[in-house]
Amino acid sequence: MRAWAHALELARRSFKNVEGLDISKHLISLARKTASEEGLDVKFTEGDARHLPYPNDYFDAVVIMGNSFGYFDDVKDDLLVLKEVHRVLKQQGKILIDLTNGDYIRKNYEPRSWEWIDNKHFVCRERSLSKDGSRLLAREIVVHVDNGVIVDQFYGVRLYSFEEIKALLLRAGFVDVRLHETLSTISSRGQDMGMMGNRLIVSARKGTEPIGYCVPLEELKTIVVLLGDPRKPDRVKPNGVFDEDDLFAIDELKKALSCINGYRFVYINDHERMIEELMKMRDSIYLVLNLCDEGYMNDPFKELHVPALLDMLGIPYTGADPRCLAYCYDKSFVKSVTKDLGIPTPKSTLINDPSEIYNLHLEFPVIVKPNFGDNSYGITHKNVVKDVDGLMNVLSWLRKSLGYKGPILLEEYVEGDDISVGIVGNPPDDYLMLPIIKEDYSQVPAEFPRICCYEAKWLKGTPYDSVTSKRIDLPESTRNMLERWCLLLFERFGCRDYARFDWRLGSDGVPKLLEINPNPGWVWDGHLNKMASLAGIPYPELLRMIIVSAEKRLNRKKMFEDVRRQENVLTKC
Numbered sequence: 035m036r037a038w039a040h041a042l043e044l045a046r047r048s049f050k051n052v053e054g055l056d057i058s059k060h061l062i063s064l065a066r067k068t069a070s071e072e073g074l075d076v077k078f079t080e081g082d083a084r085h086l087p088y089p090n091d092y093f094d095a096v097v098i099m100g101n102s103f104g105y106f107d108d109v110k111d112d113l114l115v116l117k118e119v120h121r122v123l124k125q126q127g128k129i130l131i132d133l134t135n136g137d138y139i140r141k142n143y144e145p146r147s148w149e150w151i152d153n154k155h156f157v158c159r160e161r162s163l164s165k166d167g168s169r170l171l172a173r174e175i176v177v178h179v180d181n182g183v184i185v186d187q188f189y190g191v192r193l194y195s196f197e198e199i200k201a202l203l204l205r206a207g208f209v210d211v212r213l214h215e216t217l218s219t220i221s222s223r224g225q226d227m228g229m230m231g232n233r234l235i236v237s238a239r240k241g242t243e244p245i246g247y248c249v250p251l252e253e254l255k256t257i258v259v260l261l262g263d264p265r266k267p268d269r270v271k272p273n274g275v276f277d278e279d280d281l282f283a284i285d286e287l288k289k290a291l292s293c294i295n296g297y298r299f300v301y302i303n304d305h306e307r308m309i310e311e312l313m314k315m316r317d318s319i320y321l322v323l324n325l326c327d328e329g330y331m332n333d334p335f336k337e338l339h340v341p342a343l344l345d346m347l348g349i350p351y352t353g354a355d356p357r358c359l360a361y362c363y364d365k366s367f368v369k370s371v372t373k374d375l376g377i378p379t380p381k382s383t384l385i386n387d388p389s390e391i392y393n394l395h396l397e398f399p400v401i402v403k404p405n406f407g408d409n410s411y412g413i414t415h416k417n418v419v420k421d422v423d424g425l426m427n428v429l430s431w432l433r434k435s436l437g438y439k440g441p442i443l444l445e446e447y448v449e450g451d452d453i454s455v456g457i458v459g460n461p462p463d464d465y466l467m468l469p470i471i472k473e474d475y476s477q478v479p480a481e482f483p484r485i486c487c488y489e490a491k492w493l494k495g496t497p498y499d500s501v502t503s504k505r506i507d508l509p510e511s512t513r514n515m516l517e518r519w520c521l522l523l524f525e526r527f528g529c530r531d532y533a534r535f536d537w538r539l540g541s542d543g544v545p546k547l548l549e550i551n552p553n554p555g556w557v558w559d560g561h562l563n564k565m566a567s568l569a570g571i572p573y574p575e576l577l578r579m580i581i582v583s584a585e586k587r588l589n590r591k592k593m594f595e596d597v598r599r600q601e602n603v604l605t606k607c
Contacts, residue, residue: 045075057081094123096128097131099130113205113206117206144159145160159174173186173187199236213235255320255321258301259301261284294581322344337553338360365406375519375523388430401418412438453472453538453545455467458576468565532553
């Protein structure tokens, strides 16, 4: 759907909440510039119409103008565009399509033509029908009178009759499909109008899906969901095993995924057979939803091994790659890079042996953290210490009782609000910043530190049972600063599709980064879903958004690779 002229014109005519989407970065940039110059309130997004970056029931109307429909090689992709439009429309919302009149063009297309664009540029076109007559294939050469050929491109457009586009709209779930007129355009200069010469103006309305409606089985895309192995011990969990809460969370996940149309979800949680199962299904897998944050064989140090395995098998997946997971598992490394980027983080020191503390000048209170780990593993309310004796007790507990052998982080304890920022999508252009939340510790007894510790996340019957998460109202300058920093960290650490960033507000109101969480908790009662619910996004929609973010990222990668291949072919020629 081209964002360029039509979205701007609608805004000029006082339409409200206008948004435009186009796959071209150049056109989006040009559109934003024009909107800014004219003071028009239009939001432009770069993206693929097959994977629209909008929630369900979002728009009153969608227009696809200027012959922007039908450029994909496969009619299934055109259907996917219409299904996405159907999804983002409100009930009874309307679609308007302006597309080439296929019946007319088949009989009247010009095999060769040329026209002047301006005083310096002219374009030459060669056209032919595909063997089955379903597509018009074109070569387009743009020439500058002084500089010669500046563009030489091939493309094809599918030729729809009204009956064919009507059938496709009905298949996508639309009703009341109407042909308003057949629009003929004649050039005032007598030049070739190409596919703009004769067009169909078609509208349709979003109807409710009939009871029992489902996507045909042959159209379902297979998504494999990778999870932790409930058969194996998991040292991060209480008592080292999957309990009823874990199994309930998995059931809620399955219920939510069952609400997402267009996919067939297959679950793999037996790590002994994971590789075998993936190998067996490799050719039929559309995407892996990687929710195995426990790590391969439930070893948290092997969380990165799961995407590494998928990379070796050539299977696309959601979320972070091995490098990102390795970087973010190392708290001290995250802090070092964060400081290099000029982003505040609490002062800290890394030690390997408890005896090292006697050579340090420590300012108490200090919070003690295992340098490697997540899910607050090894962090209880006792980890906030006020003196050397308390520090030595925690260090001894980590080494002797918990059995942690890695380096230990001694970090300045910041008293301010404990806040989290969530991002779904892939910046810089295609992302959603979820509402910022804070942990409400107001009901926790005063003698307990205000931290999201192991007790708060995993244990019942503790003083942290009363902790809740709620929206925090921050000054606009602080929100803007947080968004800018989170986007910078997302890119620098190579996060993908979704991530969460945990901060503490200092006494001066400036946020200080605590941790980066790529592939953050996916459970129904996790922080990411709490943020999404504040934005009016239900759990199934949050999961769908993560899947769509991965699809769009992978499609952009494929498009880039196709362009590079085409460039190499032209270079060889």
